[in-house]
Amino acid sequence: MTVLHARWLVPLAILGCPTPPPSPTEGAPPVTDPCAPLAALDADYEALARRVGAATWLSYAGGPEAETAEDPAEVRTEFGALFDRAAPVLAACAAETTDPVTARQLELWRRSALAWRLDADPEAVRLRVELERRVNEHVFEREGTRYSRADLSRMARSDDEHLRRLGLELRGDLHRAVIDDTWRLVEVRRHAAAAVGGGTYAELLLAAQGVPVELLDPLLDDLERRTRDAWEAVLLRARAAAGLAADAPLRSSDLQWLFDKLGGVPDDRWPKERAWPAVVETLADLGIDVEALPLVRVEGDFGYGGQTIAVAIPDDVRMMINPLPGSRIWGTLLHETGHALQGVFTDVPHGMLKGYEWLAGASAPAYSEAMAELLGLLVGRPEFLARRTDLSDDERARFLAVWRARTLLGLRAHLVDVAVERALYVEGSDVEAVEREATRRYLGVERPADAPPTWAATAFLAAYPCYMQNYVLADVAAAQLHRALATRFGPDWLENTEVGAFLREALWRDGETREWTDRVRDATGAELSVDALLELLQEP
Numbered sequence: 001m002t003v004l005h006a007r008w009l010v011p012l013a014i015l016g017c018p019t020p021p022p023s024p025t026e027g028a029p030p031v032t033d034p035c036a037p038l039a040a041l042d043a044d045y046e047a048l049a050r051r052v053g054a055a056t057w058l059s060y061a062g063g064p065e066a067e068t069a070e071d072p073a074e075v076r077t078e079f080g081a082l083f084d085r086a087a088p089v090l091a092a093c094a095a096e097t098t099d100p101v102t103a104r105q106l107e108l109w110r111r112s113a114l115a116w117r118l119d120a121d122p123e124a125v126r127l128r129v130e131l132e133r134r135v136n137e138h139v140f141e142r143e144g145t146r147y148s149r150a151d152l153s154r155m156a157r158s159d160d161e162h163l164r165r166l167g168l169e170l171r172g173d174l175h176r177a178v179i180d181d182t183w184r185l186v187e188v189r190r191h192a193a194a195a196v197g198g199g200t201y202a203e204l205l206l207a208a209q210g211v212p213v214e215l216l217d218p219l220l221d222d223l224e225r226r227t228r229d230a231w232e233a234v235l236l237r238a239r240a241a242a243g244l245a246a247d248a249p250l251r252s253s254d255l256q257w258l259f260d261k262l263g264g265v266p267d268d269r270w271p272k273e274r275a276w277p278a279v280v281e282t283l284a285d286l287g288i289d290v291e292a293l294p295l296v297r298v299e300g301d302f303g304y305g306g307q308t309i310a311v312a313i314p315d316d317v318r319m320m321i322n323p324l325p326g327s328r329i330w331g332t333l334l335h336e337t338g339h340a341l342q343g344v345f346t347d348v349p350h351g352m353l354k355g356y357e358w359l360a361g362a363s364a365p366a367y368s369e370a371m372a373e374l375l376g377l378l379v380g381r382p383e384f385l386a387r388r389t390d391l392s393d394d395e396r397a398r399f400l401a402v403w404r405a406r407t408l409l410g411l412r413a414h415l416v417d418v419a420v421e422r423a424l425y426v427e428g429s430d431v432e433a434v435e436r437e438a439t440r441r442y443l444g445v446e447r448p449a450d451a452p453p454t455w456a457a458t459a460f461l462a463a464y465p466c467y468m469q470n471y472v473l474a475d476v477a478a479a480q481l482h483r484a485l486a487t488r489f490g491p492d493w494l495e496n497t498e499v500g501a502f503l504r505e506a507l508w509r510d511g512e513t514r515e516w517t518d519r520v521r522d523a524t525g526a527e528l529s530v531d532a533l534l535e536l537l538q539e540p
Contacts, residue, residue, distance in 0.1 A: 034092035035102055041086050042105070046351025048082060051075045052358045053311040059133060060302055060309075060320050073129035079359065080120055083113050104513055105352050111361025112352075115208040118192045118201060119465075127185040131178055131462035136302045138177065140170045148301045150324050156256040168253050172452025182456045186424050189465070193425065201425040205466045208361040210516055216469055223472065223530045224415055224442065230537065231412055234405045235444055238262055250445040259409060264402035265395045267326030275330045278388040279337050282378065287500030290337065293344045299323050304459065306336040308372075310343035313354040313511075317343040327379060327399070335376035342371040345508035353511045365467060367516035369474030370481070371507065377478050380407065380536065383494055404537050411475065415442040417468035420455055431455065477520050479533035481507075484524035 051070060058069040086109060094106050119128065140147040147155075147170060155167030193201035203213055239248055241261040250258065276297075283290045296318040305328065307320045319336045323329055346354050355363040378384040380403045385396045419438040423429040435455055439447045460467055485493045485502075493499055506523040520528055 034089070034096050035099075037089045038093055038102070038105065041082070041089060042351045044082060046354070046356070048075070048078055049351065049356035049358050049362075050312050053309050053356070056358075057309045057311060057318050057320075059129075060136065060300065060307060061298060061318075062300075071129070073125050076125050076129070076358070077122065079116050083116055086113070101350075101353075101513060105350055108352050108362055108512060111208045111210075112359040113361070114196070115205060115360035115362075117196055118189060118205055118208075121188050121192060124185060124188045124192070127181055127188070128462045131181055131185065132459045134178055134181075135174065135457070135459040135462070138174050140173065142166065142170065149322060150301070153256075153324055153328070156253075157260045158257060164253055164257055168451060168454065171454040171457045174457040175452065175454045179453075179456045182461060185462060190425055190427065200422070202422045202466050205360055206469075209366070209466070209470075210364045211366055211469065211473065215517075216473075219476065219528070219530065220415060220418070220469065220472065223411065223476070223533075226530060226534055227408060227411065227537070230539075231408050232444060234262075234408055238405070251451075252439050252443060252445045252447045253451060255409060255443070255445065259402065259406055262402045262405055263398045265327075265391060265399050269391060269395065270327045270330055270389070272323065272329050274389075275333050278330065279333050279375075282334075282375075282384065282388060282494065283337070283341075283500070285495050285497070286503070287497030288341070290341075293317075293340070295319060295340050295344065297321065306332040308336045308339035308343070310340075310356065313356065314344045314346050327403075331376055331379050334378055335372040338372035338375035339368060341375075341503075342368060342508050345504045346511045347509045348511040348513060353513050355512050363512060364516035365464075366470040366473040366477070367519065369470045370477035370516075370520070373471075373474040373478035374481055374503075374507075377475065377482060377536070378494075379403065381482075381494075383492075387494070401539075404539065407475070407537060409443075411472055412442045414468045414472050418472075421461065421466060421468065424461075473528075476530050476533050477528060479536045480520065480524050480526065480528065480531075483532040483535070484526075 052072055052075050055070040055072040055075050058066040059072060090106055090109050093102065097103055097106070119125065140149075140152065152167045152170060155163045155170075158164055158167075189201040193199065193204055196204060198204060199207075206212055206216060235250070236246055238258045238261060239246055239250070241263070242258055244250075280290055294315050294317060296316075298319070299321050301322060302320065304320075305322050305324060308317065309320075310317045317340045319340055321329070321332055321336060324332060342355070348354055352362060355368065357363050357365070357368070380400065382396060382400060385391055385399065389396075391399060416435065416438040419442075420431060420435050423431050423434040432453055432455075435453075436447050439445060455461075485499060488502070489496045489499055507519060514522075517528055
């Protein structure tokens with residue numbers, strides 16, 4: 001089992017045991033089970049998590065209900081009183097219990113208490129929710145013309161350099177609109193981490209999420225080192241496809257455009273109206289009737305490609321999909337459906353073990369993203385494309401070549417994101433210098449000297465801090481799971497109805513009762529490594 005490094009156990013122990021449990025009053029009946037009050041606390045925790053989920057969903061979905069909905073920031077503040085009540089119970093129970101399920105609950109309560117303490121300041125709660133709302137509702141506009149996020153995606157890939165520059169400047173507008181409050185939130189979080197002790201805000205939060213730096217950094221370093229040659233080869237191919245010299249300087253703002261020169265297939269070869277049926281048919285072949293599940297699916301133009309919120313696990317899971325062009329909508333639907341399946345197939349009685357996302361310590365985001373990518377990676381599998389799309393053999397080959405290149409781009413771009421965000425929480429760091437250096441190191445390109453900063457133009461920094469490494473770990477774990485499924489069920493595993501039952505039992509049913517790395521190891525028979533992902537990304 002993966003355990004927290006000793007340096008993280010001190011703050012966790014302090015949070016779990018602020019005072020000894022009170023002595024029983026003389027004449028009162030003896031308390032025979034100090035863990036008995038945990039059930040009431042658990043019920044209150046789940047009720048609060050559901051309220052946060054409902055309020056957050058309405059903040060995305062809008063509509064008449066949103067006008068009278070609770071403010072997510074105000075609901076979040078109630079976690080503080082819950083943890084105050086929980087502390088003596090957790091201390092008393094920990095001293096007595098030998099039950100592994102109860103011990104796991106206590107561990108997640110302690111991790112959640114740490115995560116809460118890092119973000120408990122009322123100003124941090126307010127800024128977190130307000131910044132997410134402002135980013136999601138931001139209107140991109142120039143000279144009276146408004147642009148959607150799908151428009152910005154198209155502009156980044158345009159042959160017109162002026163349009164690419166405009167897209168960058170529009171993101172710079174959003175950065176400038178939120179940067180002051182973003183820095184204020186970072187400052188509040190730094191102070192909170194200093195009060196807890198034992199590391200920076202990023203280091204402490206990563207530990208609470210089940211990915212302490214001693215687990216994370218070797219995996220990221222291994223992935224970077226072992227994809228470096230492939231990345232340099234992709235850049236050479238892209239330069240050649242764009243008619244550029246092999247040593248032509250590249251700017252980070254040109255990468256999306258440049259990668260389109262690799263070929264691929266036009267967006268109209270990925271009809272949007274076929275995307276959801278392809279998901280339904282794929283899952284039916286695995287033995288899962290997705291349309292019979294308690295899922296709500298809507299579209300909207302907001303700050304993410306997609307967002308799945310488990311309002312009430314397992315009975316109420318909702319998906320918001322940003323209708324991005326081409327294969328992106330297919331990938332987004334697959335990814336978000338993977339999230340949804342984890343929620344609706346979780347079957348544990350304890351709220352703290354269900355994996356609600358509202359406190360970092362109560363779920364394993366790397367694992368949640370891996371469950372999403374379990375389906376999301378299917379767009380990179382030839383057998384999925386052959387069964388679910390109308391692409392010709394030549395089109396599939398061209399698409400997969402570009403998909404591998406873009407996946408490499410995404411992985412290495414996330415390494416830039418991780419470096420930048422961890423630098424934010426180090427006192428005195430020059431974040432823009434870190435971004436320039438990380439862009440050069442991981443992407444092999446230069447950030448334009450005159451480009452406006454854009455690193456704050458995302459809702460992730462506020463709403464999902466220290467999250468980007470989870471997408472890297474997700475692809476690592478999902479590729480390893482794909483390889484294990486092929487080993488267990490054969491090369492035609494995408495047509496085997498027994499696969500769904502295996503996934504439900506091995507990956508989803510027992511929620512957070514096991515450490516996420518244990519779940520991957522038990523399902524695949526191997527410790528987490530980058531080998532399967534590298535195999536998937538290897539050129540044929």
